[in-house]
Amino acid sequence: MRSSVSERSLIIESDDDDDDDHPQSQPSAAATRRRRSRRHEDGSGSDSDPGSGSDSSSPCATPRLPPTASSYTQxxxxxxxxxxxxLSSVQSPNLSFLGTPTLSRLSNSFITNSFRGKTPEIISNLVKPLLRPTTSDDRQQQQQQQQEETQKSSHYLLPSRKPSLQQIPEDQKPLLVAHEVSPYQKCSYTQxxxxxxxxxxxxxxLSTPYAIKQGGWVGLVILYLFAVLAWYTGVLLRRCLDSKEGLETYPDIGHAAFGTTGRILISIILYVELxxxxxEYLILESDNLSKLFPSAHLTIGNLTLNSHVFFAILTTIIVxxxxxLRDLSCLSYLSGTCLHVALHLVWLSHATQSVCMLCIYFRYALYLLYVPHVAPHNIDVSVAGGVIAxxxxxxxxxxxxxxxxxxxENKGTALNLPGIPIAIGLYGYCYSGHGVFxxxxxxxxxxxxxxxxxxxxxxxxxILFAGAAVMGYKMFGEATKSQFTLNLPDxxxxSKVAVWTTVANPITKYALTIIPLAMSLEELLPPNQQKYSNIIMVRSALVVSTxxxxxxxxxFGLVMALVGSLLTMLVTYILPCxxxxxxxxxxxxxxxVAACSFIIVVGVSCACVGTYSSLSRIIQNYT
Structure with a gap:
């Protein structure tokens, strides 16, 4: 493990090796890292050297030492x-699809100042000549650029098992090629x-009104309780991240707590949740498109597909x-474009109604997000599109x-005990964000x-959950369906604005959600099989399986309750404690210790009761 990290560090810095032949009054940062890598390879204990991370100028409150971090990222x-x-559009390590470490900076899905402000520098790196100039002025300029790059970014870590200096054809390069954390790629409070x-x-x-229908008004207490516990367990995750150097993700926490087994189990749970x-996205698209076009069907020979099956297949073909895609940054614009086009179509079809001003307002608000110098805080279009939706x-x-x-006008019931387990799963699903926190x-x-x-x-x-839950249940009462959009008058x-917005949003979120799982499976492929054609096959198989x-x-509602009871309880409440x-x-x-024990007991109890009830209800629908 240690030797492989050193080899990768040397390989990544190999483009600067020719500078070592020229005398320098001060050793370059690349040479310093190479010497540190050799000491690390010889077992000289760079992990115990307090100065090993001193030349990193990260503004983070809790610095991370690269050698220790590599022990988790490998x-x-x-x-x-x-x-x-x-998936969350966080400004952090960049991802490139079949590209180079330099190109990976261009494929970040977060459209921020770091993307636009650094573009000239990135482009200048892309057009560097293969043969370096030999003049002294050029060498000094290159040394300054190297020092600046060293201060701005940490060393690259390749996930491939066997590094190589051989040039790899474009269609045979591995999917993930760089892992870079840069000081100028840090999120602000608003972001x-x-x-x-x-x-x-x-x-x-969408299912919060249905949750009240299942559990009654008293069930809202469960929503607020889950919110408080979710905040507390989120803070616990922060304490875990700060406990050791190099911890950055949920699987890293599992690794630190329970070793490799804990890392693998937590990763599997997170990927199954995604x-x-x-x-759920496919069921959602099928239900809502069937509401818009109830008479749609497809006949193939003697086989007739109803609207639900037809739109599920159509959505799969679209997503x-x-x-x-090799570069998912375009999904940021596609997400906003889908919402923009959906609102525009609804507006055109009802242009004579005064209510179309609502569409115009949100279309204008979305347009502002496309303009870099106007959008506040440079929020990513895909993120803003999801929040706006x-x-x-x-x-x-x-x-x-x-x-x-x-x-x-509907009053509803105060308490419905038989439906409380389903409500637990639906409310729990609302707080399934701890894998990203x-x-x-x-x-x-x-x-x-x-x-x-x-x-x-x-x-x-x-506030949004409770507002939608109260309004939806007061409007539709016991007739409330698993998605409140299905209850809206046709x-x-x-109503069409709400339904089309609901339909447009998951089209781009689907790819962002399935790709983490796909990438984890692609890591298991042998290095010589990590080709673009194989990647397409893996991802297509995953999509078809969903x-x-x-x-x-x-x-929709029962599957959500099952996921919320079984997986979200683990990820959000049980595992952090x-x-x-x-x-x-x-x-x-x-x-x-008492609080963690209480949360674990609550989480395990809710998981058992909710999972059993959800599975029972699903089975009843087949009998």
Whole structure:
């Protein structure tokens, strides 16, 4: 392990080896790193050398020493940090598809100052000649550039098992080629809050009225309890990350707590949760498109596909090519474009109605996000599109009830004990963002703000959840369906805005959600099999498998309750406490141990009850 890290460090720096032949008054940063790598290879204990990370100028509150970090990044899954950063649009290590470490800077999905402000520098690196000039002025200029690059970025880590200096053909290069953390790629408070809300406010908000129907009004207490516990366990994850050098992701925490077994098990749980989300996306698309076009069908010979099956297959055909992209940064624009086009089509079809001003307003707000110098805080378009979609859905729900005279007349039931287990799973699903929170924390400019950021994210998300739940249940009562968009009147413009927004959002999120799992599987391929054609086959197989499961279990609310009960309880409540006790048990106070024990008991109880009830209800639908 140690020797492989040293070899990779030497290989990455090989483009600067020719500078060693020229005398220098001061050793270059690259030579310093090479000497440190040799000491590390000889077992000289760079891990114990306090000065080994002194030349890193990261502004983070908690510095990370590269040698220690490599001990975690060399374990499967090596691609977790990069792939989850793309999913949440965190500014952090960049990802390049079949490219070079330099090109990887161009493929970051977060459209920020770091992307635009550094573009000239990146381009200048791309057009460097293969033969370096030999004049003394040019050599001095190159040395200055090398020192600046050393201060701005850490060393590259290749996930490939066997490094090589041989030039690899374009179609045979491995998928993930660089892992870089740069000081200028750090999230501000606002960016982190928006990222967190984008992760939390997903499709779960659509089922919150259905959760009240299942558990009654008293069930809202479960939502607030889960919110408080989710904030606390998020803070526990931060304590775990700060306990040891090199911890940056959830699998890293599992590795520190329970060794390689813990890392693998936690990674599998996180990937299964993402896989289940993709299944939910297909069911969601099928249900809502069937609402828009109920008479749609497809006849092939003697086989007739109804609207649900037809739209599930159609959605799969649409999203499958997006999973093949080498550069996912275009999905940032595709996400905003889908929402923009959907609102534009609804506006054109109802141009004579005064309510179309609602579409115009949100189209204008979305347009601002496309303009780099106008968009506040340079929020990524995909992130802003996801947050806007959630807020727009809640606004449309309120509009239908208050303006379009549907009303809020239903009183409902105070408590429905038989439905409480399903409500537990639905409410738990709303807080399934802990797999991303460590990445957000590792990418913050000021990590001391993380508890406040977490409180803001969860607080604002809970307001949206509760608002949608109360309004939806008051409007539709016992007729509430698994998604409140399915209850909206068909003849209203605002209803179509809500439905089309719901349909447009998952089209791009699907690729961002399935790719972390795909990349982890691609790591298991032999190096000579990591070709673009094989990558396409792996990802296509994953997409088709989600379609088959979505067609087999087309129950949106019950599948969500199952995922929330089984997986979210583990990721959000049980595992953070277990990892905290395993890593910091000697330093933890008695009330921290008591709180963790209480949360574990609550999480295990909810997981058992909710999983059993969800599976029972799913089986009942087949009998």
């Amino acid at each position: 374990q499967w899954p090596q691609s977790y940090r990069q792939s989850i950063d793309i 982190a809050v928006v990222n967190g809300i984008n992760v939390l406010c997903g499709v779960g908000i 896989y289940a989300c993709c299944i 499958m090519p997006t999973t093949w 959630s807020i727009l859905g809640v606004i449309c729900l309120f509009w239908v009830g208050a303006v379009d005279n549907v009303g809020f 460590p990445n957000i924390y590792s990418s913050l400019k000021n990590r001391n703000q993380f508890p406040s950021i977490l409180f803001t994210c969860i607080g604002l998300s809970t 003849n209203l413009l605002v 379609l088959l499961i979505a067609l087999s279990v087309p129950f 277990a990892c905290f006790l395993a890593i910091l048990k000697r330093k933890a106070t008695w009330h921290q």
